[in-house]
Amino acid sequence: MARRLHENQLFSKYAYFIGEGTRKHRLSEDESSMAYSDAVLTVIEHICTDRFEGRSELKTYLFQIFNNKCVDHIRKNTTKKAQVHRTDGFDDRYMNLLPDDTRTAVQQLMQQQDAELLGQRLGQLGDKCRQMLMAWGEGYKDADIAEQMSYQSAAVVKTSRLRCMQKLRELYLNGQA
Template identity: 55%
Template sequence: MRFFARQPPDSDLIAGLLAGGIQRRQCEDRLYQKYDYLIATGTRKHRLQEDDCASAYSDTILTVIEHILAGHFEGRSELATYIYQIFNNKCIDLIRKKSTQRDQVHQAVSLDDSLLQLPDSARSIVQQLIAQSDVDRLRSLIGKLGEKCRDMILAWGEGYSDEEIARQLNYNTASVAKTSRLRCLERLKELYR
């Protein structure tokens, strides 16, 4: 049986976000944790991968925080309803993006098929050049993300856990570090396209 910690009321979370400072960071983390069950809901309902749903959820929480701080959330609905609607829309956007990308992939000529036509020695050299080009491009794009995102992605790439990254980069909790990391990875994906 799973026991749930008592969650603060939404009005307290909103007030904490608006207060700023340390209280805001704590409330961001609590808000993230309070509705993180939506990740599992998204994987079931939309049949998306857990990483995709986690990314959509992180984007949702960041969007909701921005809306609260900008005064766009007026409280005409429950915060849970507001969060769910934004999350649902982000999942649908992901599904649309993936289906559009699949159509484009089917029209492309396979690089693997082209490589098979080359002699073994040439194929090996071409594959090494492609790999090096990808690494160079990735390093360049990571550099464009800014210092904090770069450090976070490099640490994560080296196998550090979100908890270790949180300590290393002075985040309050592993959940906040994970949200930030997913956001940075999403920005990197956009740059990579």
């Protein structure tokens, strides 16, 4: 219990790094938040395994790891592999060529297919991820989800939710059924 308290304090103390990531690296707030969460977890792991030797201040060490995670994220987004997986969806120009009743039917089929695919992908996630994303999708705030699912705080829910969203994105990108 005390460890979790200290982990939360570490996370909160330098959470302003997230803003640095959005400004300096031009990441979205979600991307910067994920990089920060990963950096905090890495630092905690390094402390527990004695990889952190104390040759620098903890803040400096955390910032350097965070900075590296941001750069990793940028590299991941700019590789040709990432470009191949980007899709723009069905082109509206073609949809507008269809008669109204056909267009409506095609749109309904596309929505149904999208909903079924989302259901399959959510089913591949763990129960906690699925429950969290479903609650968030229904409009619940992170604070409500924290209370409902017995998380420490809304910040922990946000970090967990972003990780779950990343897993969901990867399932879509990898085309796993």
